[in-house]
Amino acid sequence: MNSREEHLATRRAAGLFDFSFMGLYEFSGTAALARLQTRRISELVPGRAAYTLLLSDDGSVFNDATVWRMDTDRYWLFTGRRGDIEWLGDAARDRSGEHAVLALQGPASGAILARLVGTETVLGLKYFHFIEKRAMLIARLGYSGELGYELMVPAAEAQRLRQALLDTGRGAGLCECSFAAADSLRIESGYVLFDREIDGRANPRELGLERLVWSRRSRFGLTRKLIGLEILDRSGRPDLPVAHLTSECLSPTLEKRIALGFVPPDAAVSGGSVRLADGRMARVARLPFYDPGRRLPRAAPL
Numbered sequence: 001m002n003s004r005e006e007h008l009a010t011r012r013a014a015g016l017f018d019f020s021f022m023g024l025y026e027f028s029g030t031a032a033l034a035r036l037q038t039r040r041i042s043e044l045v046p047g048r049a050a051y052t053l054l055l056s057d058d059g060s061v062f063n064d065a066t067v068w069r070m071d072t073d074r075y076w077l078f079t080g081r082r083g084d085i086e087w088l089g090d091a092a093r094d095r096s097g098e099h100a101v102l103a104l105q106g107p108a109s110g111a112i113l114a115r116l117v118g119t120e121t122v123l124g125l126k127y128f129h130f131i132e133k134r135a136m137l138i139a140r141l142g143y144s145g146e147l148g149y150e151l152m153v154p155a156a157e158a159q160r161l162r163q164a165l166l167d168t169g170r171g172a173g174l175c176e177c178s179f180a181a182a183d184s185l186r187i188e189s190g191y192v193l194f195d196r197e198i199d200g201r202a203n204p205r206e207l208g209l210e211r212l213v214w215s216r217r218s219r220f221g222l223t224r225k226l227i228g229l230e231i232l233d234r235s236g237r238p239d240l241p242v243a244h245l246t247s248e249c250l251s252p253t254l255e256k257r258i259a260l261g262f263v264p265p266d267a268a269v270s271g272g273s274v275r276l277a278d279g280r281m282a283r284v285a286r287l288p289f290y291d292p293g294r295r296l297p298r299a300a301p302l
Contacts, residue, residue, distance in 0.1 A: 003180035007252040010144055010185060013173030014106035016165055017143075017182055019150065020158065022101055023082040025092040027075045032091030037067055037077070038204070040214040044069040049128050049139060053212050054079070054087075059203045059220055062087065063194050066141070068130065080194050099137075100158030104165060104174075105148035105185075110301025112169040113138070113149055119302065125149075127298045136161070140301075143182060145189030145290055147299050184249040187260060190228060190288030196246045197226055197260055206262070208287070225268040228285035229276075231257040236275030236282070241267035243274040243282060251289065258289055 001009070009015055027033040030041055037052040044050060049068040056062045063084060068076040077092070078101075085094045104113060114122040117133050125131060130139035135153065142148025153161050166174065183193070192198055192207055204210045205220035213220075229243060241264055248259040259282065263274055272284045286292065 001175055003178055003184065004250075004252045006175060006177040006181035007184050009173060009175045010106045010146060010177060010181065011253055012107070014104060014108040014112055014169055014175075015144070015177040015181065016162070016169070016174060017103040017105065017177050017179075018158075018162075019101040019103050019143075020097075020099070020155070021082070022096070023079040023084050024095045024097075024099065025077045025079070025085060025088055026095050027077065027092055029073055030075075032089070033067065033075050033077065036088060036091075037065060038213040038215075039067060041067055041069065041075065046071050047129055047131060049130055049141060051128075051212065053204055053209060054084075055204075056200070060201050061198050061204060061207060061209075062200065064192065064198060064209075068139075098155060099152045100155050100161060102151045102158075102161060102165065103142055103144075103148060104151060104169075105142045105144040106146050106174075107296075107299075108169070108172040108174070109146070109148055112165065112172050112174060113151075114302060115168045116164060122301050125301075142297060143189075143191065144185040145191070145288065145294070146185075146296050147301055148297065183247070184252060187247050187249050187258060188251055188253055188288065188290040190260070190290075192226070192260070193247065199246070202226070202262070222265050224262040225265050226260060226287075227263055227268050228287040228289055229259040229261050229274070229282040230285045231259055231276070232281045232283060234281050235279050236273065238275070240273055240275040240281070243267075243276055245276055253290055258285070260287075 039050045039052040054062045065079045082096045125140045137152040139150045203220040243261045243263045245261040
């Protein structure tokens with residue numbers, strides 16, 4: 001399959017992605033971790049995860065991450081790249097590479113997973129919760145904007161888990177998917193990516209993620225704003241505001257060219273016109289492009 005077919009298979013049935021490249025860091029206690037990320041982790045109970053941001057001293061977003069409360073005094077922090085340990089400091093134990101991380105995404109993902117771990121387990125797992133079952137860590141979350149799960153086993157068990165999922169999901173339309181498909185899925189869903197939207201300069205407010213910062217003392221400026229863009233098949237007028245494009249794809253779901261990018265705050269008006277650096281014209285669109293109510297990730301799994 002090509003990436004377009006993989007993308008559509010995930011939207012219509014299920015896709016399997018290998019996220020084992022992610023960085024994993026373990027923390028004991030809350031003190032160091034509370035300083036490094038933006039969520040109020042004391043409110044997490046064991047078995048809960050939260051999407052969070054890692055900030056530099058100037059308030060810009062260094063990376064995004066998920067923080068998992070494993071038990072009373074132990075936390076895991078997942079980031080989208082390895083090597084963050086140098087920034088996280090001595091408080092973190094680097095466990096990157098110890099586990100295989102496979103993401104099962106799409107409307108059929110709950111039914112496929114239920115055949116492996118049981119219906120009750122799947123029905124009982126809420127969004128951004130995780131459990132351990134049969135030596136496998138199962139989390140209900142995902143990067144596609146669909147119902148989805150991330151499954152973790154020791155790295156040596158990666159091939160066994162992959163094959164079990166493919167065998168179980170074959171009749172339900174499951175296919176293995178590339179990063180290119182993951183990228184177009186997350187653009188449709190309006191999700192940011194490190195080294196793209198997270199460019200080391202944007203702050204939470206500029207990324208539209210200020211809600212993830214629990215401290216009321218935090219204040220962020222707004223010199224530009226992340227928006228959705230529908231790219232039009234014509235040139236933009238020279239007098240239009242200029243948008244700095246960060247991610248772009250031909251949307252397999254919407255069948256139009258879409259993008260994420262930054263514009264001056266006064267140009268971030270839905271329906272307004274902007275000009276890209278290469279001269280193309282684009283229309284400002286609301287995010288996310290797909291499932292604007294974000295209902296699908298929380299949908300009934302079966």
